[in-house]
Amino acid sequence: MAKKEGMRWNLDEILPAKKFDELWKEIEQDISKYDFFLPKFSPEMDRDGFVAFMKFDEKIIEKLARLGGMPCLWESTDQKSQEAKLLKSKAEDLVLRFSNKTRKISLWLQGKEIDGFVRLDDKNAERLFKTLPALQYGMMYSRKLARHTLLENEEKIITEKDMTGAGVLVDLRELIETEFCFKFKPKGKKEKIFNNAAELLKHVYSKNANEREAACNSLLEKYKENIDKFFMVYQAIVKDWRYDYERRGYESAIQVRNIGNHVPDKAIEVLLDVCRTNRDVYQRYFRFKAKELGMKRLRRHDIYAPLKIAKDEKISYEESKKLVLSTFDEFSKGFGEKARRIINDRHIDSHPRQNKRGGAFCLTLMPSIAPYVLLNYTHTARDVSTMAHELGHGIHSLYAAHLPMAAQHANLPLSETASTFGEMVVFEKMLEKAKNDKVRKAMLSDKMADSFATILRQAYFVMFEKKAHEAVRKGITAEQLSGLYMEMLKEQFGDSVDISPIYRYEWARIPHIVATPFYCYAYNFGELLSMALFARYKKEGVGFVPKIEKVLSYGGSEDPDKVLKEIGVDMCSREFWEGSFEIVRGWQEKLEQY
Ligand SMILES: [Zn+2]
Incomplete structure (x- = not known):
């Protein structure tokens, strides 16, 4: 029998599960050290003090990313794992404690009026942020966004009212939808009842025109009624x-x-x-x-x-990997090398299996660890494109791995650059090679x-x-x-x-x-x-x-x-x-x- 193809990822580089509790305690202690920095915050604070704080902050955030990232990825390949869920929720608790502890400083950096602090004005903000050029844009931008926030109490009221107002409306809309029963009756065929839209929507892609028509009509009829x-x-x-x-x-x-x-x-x-x-x-x-x-x-x-x-035509996983890597090599040496690093570090989970989530994604945790890629490879040409796309995201992160964690991720306009490029060059190659x-x-x-x-x-x-x-x-x-x-x-x-x-x-x-x-x-x-x-x-x-x-x-x-x-x-x-x-x-x- 042929060797089983594909790969499961190895999460030990993030954090071996048995070391979870140890790291949890370490972070808990780190968080308490925040109090040491608090009194030093003022618009006139010196730049060294500011840099020292930011470095300290980044270290904790990295540790939290390890603590939360490992169970999160684990759960995505085993959605029934009670242990992964437990660790995930423990990590979330700590993240919440961390953000409660640091909220004052974050708001202060954004230029908000905070009890017990002198407001950080634009001039001094610029003076301080300049010490960390890679973070300057992001920090100045969050000041820009903060101008659209309201007073703390007003924000609290809005959050609460959203929970019982707009939030409920969105849920209610979904509830109305999930209760739909669809009558599916293509011409000349017997009527079938579907209890969910996904089952019905499969027929939108049917080869049979009557089935396509019946599916669309049955779906929209419900929206018309309601x-x-x-x-x-x-x-x-x-x-x-x-x-x-x-x-x-x-x-x-x-x-x-x-x-x-x-x-x-x-x-x-x-x-x-x-x-x-x-x-x-x-x-x-x-x-x-x-x-x-x-x-x-x-x-x-x-x-x-x-x-x-x-x-x-079926394309094996190994074939697909070869095709993607050689196409990337041709496009740019850097693309090929970076994709190989993700594969060689065993950061891919390639095939569907029971309890694994569907779809595909690429998760970048921090600059020092290569990104992780989840696929559900089923041997189609689309899967090859998806592999190229998600590896592209990983490549993007690796090009930016010289930056601090908070600046590694590209913002929306550029966030799909490498992924789309990867997908396009591979698509063109597949067209060229098609039988x-x-x-x-x-x-x-x-x-x-x-x-x-x-x-x-x-x-x-x-x-x-x-x-x-x-x-x-x-x-x-x-x-x-x-x-x-x-x-x-x-x-x-x-x-x-x-x-x-x-x-x-x-x-x-x-x-x-x-x-x-x-x-x-x-x-x-x-x-x-x-x-x-x-x-x-x-x-x-x-x-x-x-x-x-x-x-x-x-x-x-x-x-x-x-x-x-x-x-x-x-x-x-x-x-x-x-x-x-x-x-x-x-x-x-x-x-x-x-
Ligand atoms: Zn994408």
């Missing part, structure tokens, strides 16, 4: 969002999200508009797909239908469908939200809001797809719109930005690689806007974002050639 409830919840959330952002001094509803994401308002405006004006490339894809499926025009529920062209054109065609069609779902669809959600927040302010009914959504769908699809009237209620089933307003652009912002950078790489060739490496090595230590400007990229320019659609157009053009 539209008044969904509207009531959404309207309240939108009003709450407005009262909150106005009180906190933000200029617009979306700005709250933009500032949190380190993104200028203008960049989002331009990005959304570029998505909008490039919607024709996806409409072209839908027309192409209709032809492939032998239809005159796609209906909305056909857009995820599979093309009947190639059966999936025949049929396989290439299937791969490109999947890519177009995926990119529609992550790019255009998300952009339109955000554009809808902008209009919806405006409309709620002026006053609107559930039916009018659904009409507004329908108008946006018509714009998005043009005449490439027939949209049946039931789709006007689709907005109600998008949880992010309610739970985390304007979050949907975060899904695609990083990816599109990296695609636009990739377009630059395609034009400039290998000369662009050191520029990318420089961007990566900044981690989160600099303003993303400034980092990009250094390599001649302006996030607020249309031309730059158009680059990402050149890539998408390239895929579609190739697809039509096969």
Whole structure:
């Protein structure tokens, strides 16, 4: 029998389980030493004293990351492990104690008025933060964010009221959904009842058009029936969002999200508009797909239908690893080396098994430990892309491993740079190596469908939200809001797809719109930005690689806007974002050639 392929990760480098209690006690003692630093905090404090404190603080945070990181990763591969859960909760308790202890100093550093301390003014903040250049940007930024916070007591009241107000509404909305029973009845077949949406949604990808139609109708019918409830919840959330952002001094509803994401308002405006004006490339894809499926025009529920062209080829884990590593080597020596380090350190958990969580992620704990990558490898081409993507995140962290822990992570605009680059170079390699054109065609069609779902669809959600927040302010009914959504769908699809009237209620089933307003652009912002950078790489060739490496090595230590400007990229320019659609157009053009 062949040797079992794949790898399970080794967590001992973070913390062997038997040493957990020892480290726990050590941190407990460290936390008590905080009191020694407290009296020294004043705007005039000397720089050495400040640096000494920050170093001390970083050491504890590192220890806490080990203490919490180990059980967290352990639990993700064994979700039933009682021991992992116990250690995780013990670590969480200590983190809570730590943040209670340090809250005063954190708020003081942010420039807040704190009892018993003289407020830290901007000038002195700059003088002190300059001593730690890698942390300066992050610390100044948290002062900027703090300007939008209210008095301590007001914040407390808001937190409490959110727990019993907006928070409950979001839960209630979910409860309404989970109680749905779906009647699934494709034409000419017997009716089936589904108790959860996931089971029903599988049929959206069915080869059978009647099944796709029945699944979509059955799903949306429920939202139509309950539209008044969904509207009531959404309207309240939108009003709450407005009262909150106005009180906190933000200029617009979306700005709250933009500032949190380190993104200028203008960049989002331009990005959304570029998505909008490039919607024709996806409409072209839908027309192409209709032809492939032998239809005159796609209906909305056909857009995820599979093309009947190639059966999936299995790619072994070892093959996939080889392909990813050799492609990375070709792209840049640094990429290859860093990916190898993650693999050689045994920081990958590769295959699905019982009680392991689904999906994939990359977790970076601290600069001195290589990141950990969780995969659920099942031998498909998509899994190869996922491997490249998650290793890309790890590579990014390793490029920034010279920085202190708090500055290692890139902020949103740049956080998907290495992952998307990794995914793109590997995708191109796979296309090149594919057995025949049929396989290439299937791969490109999947890519177009995926990119529609992550790019255009998300952009339109955000554009809808902008209009919806405006409309709620002026006053609107559930039916009018659904009409507004329908108008946006018509714009998005043009005449490439027939949209049946039931789709006007689709907005109600998008949880992010309610739970985390304007979050949907975060899904695609990083990816599109990296695609636009990739377009630059395609034009400039290998000369662009050191520029990318420089961007990566900044981690989160600099303003993303400034980092990009250094390599001649302006996030607020249309031309730059158009680059990402050149890539998408390239895929579609190739697809039509096969
Ligand atoms: Zn990612």
